[in-house]
Amino acid sequence: MSSLCLPDHLTPLLMHVEPLLANADQYQLGNTVSVSVSESGVVDIKIEERQLSLIFNQAEADFSGFKILDQWYAPYPSVREMQVKVEQDSRVIVCGLPTEKGCVDIWHHNGEARAVYCHHAGAGEPQRAMLLCALALDYPLEDAVTLARAHARGYQSSHQDGHGEVSWPVSRELFPRPLTANHPEVDVLGWQSKEVAVEPFCATDAQQLALYPVVDTAEWVDRLLELGVKTTQLRIKNSQDPQLETQVQQIIAAGNQYQAQVFVNDYWQLAIKHQAYGVHLGQEDLETADLVAIQQAGLRIGLSTHGYYEILRAVEFSPSYIALGHIFPTTTKEMPSKPQGLNRLALYQKLIGDTFPTVAIGGIDLPRAEKVWRTGVSSVAVVRAITEASDPAMAVDAFNQLLVRPEFPDAINEKITDRIDAD
Ligand SMILES: Cc1ncc(COP(=O)(O)OP(=O)(O)O)c(N)n1
Ligand SMILES: Cc1ncsc1CCOP(=O)(O)O
Numbered sequence: 001m002s003s004l005c006l007p008d009h010l011t012p013l014l015m016h017v018e019p020l021l022a023n024a025d026q027y028q029l030g031n032t033v034s035v036s037v038s039e040s041g042v043v044d045i046k047i048e049e050r051q052l053s054l055i056f057n058q059a060e061a062d063f064s065g066f067k068i069l070d071q072w073y074a075p076y077p078s079v080r081e082m083q084v085k086v087e088q089d090s091r092v093i094v095c096g097l098p099t100e101k102g103c104v105d106i107w108h109h110n111g112e113a114r115a116v117y118c119h120h121a122g123a124g125e126p127q128r129a130m131l132l133c134a135l136a137l138d139y140p141l142e143d144a145v146t147l148a149r150a151h152a153r154g155y156q157s158s159h160q161d162g163h164g165e166v167s168w169p170v171s172r173e174l175f176p177r178p179l180t181a182n183h184p185e186v187d188v189l190g191w192q193s194k195e196v197a198v199e200p201f202c203a204t205d206a207q208q209l210a211l212y213p214v215v216d217t218a219e220w221v222d223r224l225l226e227l228g229v230k231t232t233q234l235r236i237k238n239s240q241d242p243q244l245e246t247q248v249q250q251i252i253a254a255g256n257q258y259q260a261q262v263f264v265n266d267y268w269q270l271a272i273k274h275q276a277y278g279v280h281l282g283q284e285d286l287e288t289a290d291l292v293a294i295q296q297a298g299l300r301i302g303l304s305t306h307g308y309y310e311i312l313r314a315v316e317f318s319p320s321y322i323a324l325g326h327i328f329p330t331t332t333k334e335m336p337s338k339p340q341g342l343n344r345l346a347l348y349q350k351l352i353g354d355t356f357p358t359v360a361i362g363g364i365d366l367p368r369a370e371k372v373w374r375t376g377v378s379s380v381a382v383v384r385a386i387t388e389a390s391d392p393a394m395a396v397d398a399f400n401q402l403l404v405r406p407e408f409p410d411a412i413n414e415k416i417t418d419r420i421d422a423d
């Protein structure tokens, strides 16, 4: 159980908070949140042992919680000014900063500022309410800010259309776009981004993506390709492995021989040097990798994501697939985030739709794979379910039998989120 305690001047938000939390309960997106009102001037959120405090538009210098700025009076500060302010103060969250043609939300992430931008801000109270609900549901700050903007927009358009329903934002059109070098208005807005703009990456053959074993030796890759596996990845985490380059060369040759989609994890320079089919990069890898070089070399790219903002940011780079994880607890990799579960996965899949192939990863075994597949993902990536199987050939066979789509997948996909069971 988590709790959200509002100061009494924010009680008007309750009419938005309660239906949103009911929605989240229905979709089983997180722990139940109890809501209360107090006389303190701040919002208090408790999630297990963690506590967050937030204030809106108050200039208390010694307040150690999040300071949300969402009231703006002309002349507005520039986007660049607010970018610098957020870079310098990790506690400042800028919401709905007006610009000539829209509005920007800005927050702090690992010493930098990140932002999303959209042309219509939507409604103010629903935006605040979703920000607080999403934090209480233990979404990371960047997802809470992003969801809040999407909900503000969804709320406004549904009330204009006369439906008047409060619903969890699902469709891409409602979501703001991250400000990256690929955003067409990034320069006009004055946002300074570290990355360089990159052209879309080559596509994968989505039909061949279904089963995606991730393994740590070239020998495993060979063995899987012999079993007919059509997509796989070499993931060697020891960069000092003396056989690293040889193994990368081996899997590229094997992939060509079997006409399979063989990805190299992390080592994008080696992947370019030996002309691999593709590379897989995580969020940390993205900080240092040269995406333009990877794209220009004609390699495919798969990007790891762990929530709404990272998904939307990945979309900006037009990758060959988007990985969504981790879905269930895993012992293969130490994860800084919590498992997403099937219900959040289903919503991420709906957000991406069929614009990019998706790969679910993390703790997926054969019994869980069916429910994962029913969310509509294009692919299921597994480590232990293959490498620790008593009979890997039988495991590959069993996954292959499960991971097929009927002839008219759209008819199935429409109903996906209604049919997802609890994790
Ligand atoms: C298909 C797929 N999805 C996710 C990952 C994880 O990548 P990353 O976050 O960079 O972590 P490492 O695998 O490098 O430890 C992956 N490798 N493949
Ligand atoms: C590499 C990686 N990235 C996210 S979870 C994961 C490991 C998945 O391994 P397993 O299938 O054994 O849980």
Ligand SMILES: [Mg+2]
Residues within 6 Å of the ligand: 265, 266, 280, 281, 282, 285
């Ligand atoms: Mg990596």
